[in-house]
Amino acid sequence: MSDRKTLKVTERVQMGGGPGRGGPFGGGMVGQKSMDFGPSAKRLVGRLAPERGKVVLVLLLAIASVTLSVIGPRVLGFATDLIFEGLFGRNLPPGMSKADAVAALRERGDDRLADMLAGMDVVPGQGVDFGAVGHVLLLVLGVYVVASLLMWLQGYVLNDVVQSAVRRMRDDVEAKIHRLPLSYFDRQPRGELLSRVTNDIDNISQTLQQTMSQLLVSLLTVVGVLAMMFSISPTLALIALVTVPVGMALTGQIMKRSQGLFIQQWRRTGALNGQIEEAFTGHSLVKVLGRRREVEAAFEAENDELYQASFGAQFVSGLIMPVMMFLGNLNYVVIAVLGGLRVANGSMSLGEVQAFIQYSRQFTQPLTQLASMVNLLQSGVASAERVFELLDAEEEPVESDAPPTTGGRGEVRFEDVSFRYDPDRPLIEDLSLVARPGETVAIVGPTGAGKTTLVNLVMRFYDVDSGRITLDGVDVATMRRADLRGRTGMVLQDTWLFEGTIRDNIAYGRPGASEEEILEAARATYVDRFVHNLPDGYDTVIDEEGGSLSAGERQLVTIARAFLAKPALLILDEATSSVDTRTELLVQHAMAALRTDRTSFVIAHRLSTIRDADLILVMEDGRIVEQGSHDELLARGGAYAELYQAQFAAPADDAAITAEELGAPV
Template identity: 70%
Template sequence: MSEPKKPSGDLRTTERITGGGGHGRGPGGMVGQKASSFWPSGRRLVGRMRPERPRILAVLALTVLSVVLTSVGPRILGHATDLVFAGFWGERLPEGQSKAEVVERLRAAGDTTQADMVAGMDLVPGRGVDFTAVGEVLLAVLAVYVMGALLQWLAGYLLNDVVQSVVRRLRADVEAKVHRLPLGYFDRQPRGEILSRATNDIDNVSQSVQQTLSQMVTSLLTVVAVLAMMLWISPVLAVIALVSVPLTMLLAAQVMKRSQTLFVTQWRQTGRLNAHIEEAFSGHTLVKVYGGQPESEERFAEENDGLYRAAWKAQFVSGLIMPISQFVGNLSYVAVAVVGGVRVTSGALSLGEVQAFIQYTRSFNQPVSQLASMVNLLQSGVASAERVFELLDAPEEDDSARGSLAPAGRGEVRFEDVSFAYDPERPLIRHLSLVARPGQTVAIVGPTGAGKTTLVNLVMRFYEVTGGRITLDGVDIASVPRAELRSRMGMVLQDTWLFRGTIAENIAYGRPDATREQVLEAARATFVDRFVHSLPDGYETVVDEEGSNLSAGERQLVTIARAFLCDPALLILDEATSSVDTRTELLVQQAMAALRADRTSFVIAHRLSTIRDADLILVMEDGAIVEQGTHEELLAAGGTYARLSAAQFAAATVGEA
């Protein structure tokens, strides 16, 4: 390639589609180094559920009904206990007396405690347990619990649909955002880090919200409903049970402050590990060729250990919430049991009421503990959501231009006093002016880092000029939407890119509406047809993302056929024939000669033999054009081009010898 690789900080990132050109990255190398607070990201995540408001309201209504039914259950069950207990005592009391007479007799005998207890029960002296009434109460409890479970299941079904719809839109927003980001963003980010945000982090958001939202809604409503029942039965016992809540919340808040930072670190470390794995796997062949396995394994171990430590700390600290809340809850449970027993003996409460209250105490402490434990998952999900939001908030390309190109433009390109710099402190191109006329083949040569690929990247508006302007057929390209501008261009890079699909589909990538005959015509013109028939399924042969079932030269021919089919007004070739053999290169050059007719072509080349027939050769050094002319004119001038030509000729002679 004609440009140096971008510095990659602590990660050796691979070349991007630009083929190089981007210089430098922001401080720290990665965005998202500073974590924002928990609540803004949490509110923003909840805000993305607004389109699902009707279904969320339905979920809330179903959950409220379910919680109310479930909360009423212990109170009804307590009535069954009262019936059994009253029957037990009634059977032991003398028949024929009223309850008042029995109570009066007990008080006269000095047994005040038993008298108070009997007075508080609904019994008939001499009558045993009414099992028919007990059975009816138990059936009522069963019906209440079954109906509550069904409503809860339906609420969970709807909530699952809500969460998956929200996550689906989040994925779609990330996908759309990636296509709106400037190329410079990808130059500064390790590819694995971006993939981690688009996959791992979104999956973690989905799982966290799915697991926590339903439980949190149910737990909150359960706390409210149970508290109401507790106050109804005994305000005194309710106050005792409530003492544990502020203590639990205070301790949980202290743990949350620490664990949120740890979760952000965990998911950032996950992104770093994914970036290294993606890099090592995509460059697996080179890692083996250069014996880089030990270094790669060492780097993996370092990142993996870092993730282990971050995840261990995050899970351990957040995991303290559950045992702390359970311990405090158990203390209140014991206090309620002791005070409740005293109240039964005094006749202030029935045994069934105390039994129901103890159930409510457990039912109250359990959702409080669950809410505390949900913080673990919720913090992890919000930490991932924060990373996704950082991607969604990244500055986009400004594509507000509304100009248009001439319908019958032929591809005249003018650079008018153009300046450009990846880093403001290090200008690359300074005050460059040139004209490429329709039908001309403009070749660009020069040493690595001279700005060759940058020049064509500016024409494609992968980057914006920092000074001057570039026009296409007299129209400033900055005033034209990028999609329209690039629809007039075809580009073939040294690094081939194929997607998983058939060879015919790969050729038609830039022009999906092309007919089969047009695809075949492009294939024949670029000599793809010459090797396709030797493949098992011809043009329907499926290639993978790396095109591993094709040779490097065959992959290059497919990309050239793709550009040929697009029939562009402006053609850009960046070392496009470097992967094909000499004979095929001659054939492709013949095809390109026909393709370049009445079109402007920019050809970046290192092998000067491939550009001898160019109409204009530009020699670049340090972002400036130092020589320009035809092949013969530049040789006669005896300057940089002549020295490059002599060096290559000498190298070829030595190689032949």
């Protein structure tokens, strides 16, 4: 298991540098320096630009809905005034004018009650006009119903906007992955990369879905409520505004602390996913070697780190809402007291105070909601930063000017090629060789000698540092990668199959191949022999692990796939290293059919598989130390002879496999 280093919020960690170095893809965790919240949030919102028409519609619907919602309390205040004035007027002598009633109260010394009556629209002796009250209440009901319908419609349209933006983001990430060089994946654990593609994008989707509508409505509500509050009482409105700067100052301080914790939370999620994926992939080996306790300890350590980061992020950001609620309640008390005094001196009606108190609640509520959304926004922006880092990763150079390349016989030349994964560690230096059309070139040597690197350079998974590689006289660096790889077939040590039928897995080598061509490839590579023993033949569904197929049978399927592709250049990288001796003979015969009339590079540790190669290259430390045929190299008694003797201390019985055995089921 690869060691996991502690990830810090403010530092970039780049481990590895080439294949075979730690982690599932040969690299450690790639950390990142936290971006600023503002630019990252702005870039995330910018992803909505293609839906600007719908965004405008969402804005108009929100404005209309909020406007109606804001008008509601003011209209409802009229009903309160009608009721209160009716109750007050019923207790006054009928036939008396309002002015006479006020004067009578002042003569009695009830100046406060007189001031209150002077501010009312009262008819002495007349009670509550329930008809007028009913009309006002129906109007309020209609206002709120229409506001709710507009809000529902706004949410529906916004949902379409958000999901369309997230779908495009997933498409962009998928396309980006195919444009990234192999070196990027060498430095990225699979679990970390999958976490960005799945967990982080899902978190962005939830954040946008939950916050955009609420954020828009809350901001519009604050503006609308402020306008209504100032229209009722500028003095009380200014008092209510005092809580805004106080709340913003406290929220800003809390956000500074919690943002870093959210960044760390999602990094820890990626690290934990990488550890889980690594442990599950090697689950059998973990149990065989008895390392369950170590794996559990590593999981517990990562899980505890994630717990600490998540708890800190949620706890700190969770302080915002209680703080804002406290300020809101304090504001409510102040408004209620001052409003009561103003009703008593007649400067405001009871309905206006009621409406103002409702507006003060409506004013602090969206502020509290905005504060409560901060943790969601910070979490979503933290995930967006991780996805943007993937989208901003350096891609393979664009090849728009490269002319299409087709045909050719498959001659490969290395001319003074030098390459290093790490600038400080030499690997391949001044290598030259020629693989002529139709030849089989075998590459042998100890681990780390540069055998697979040679193949990676031919395929342009990496570009050479100096020198050049040509295919049929054309420098591969000037060819389109798609053209180069379209003329190349690969059979690797690790068989890759996908969930589908055996027919689908073979046809993956050349989309559009006919049924007869698929069957021809299967017969040529001995897949046809064992397929008929399966329940559904070629329609048998297998998963990515190969299902009920043995290792040798899975390898034969991959060889059939390469056979169907009919490549000009064939690369076999340890294709028989994981199969038994008898299956190896079948695979060798299948590969012999596959190598016919095409240039082949064969990387092998089992020297028995490359005895018939036209040219054997022996590599050590990135250099070709010997080359020649099997018999020539044995006669020299050099490095190849030492490798051969190490594998075959006793004479090997090299009996040929019979035609009857080839036809027998595997």
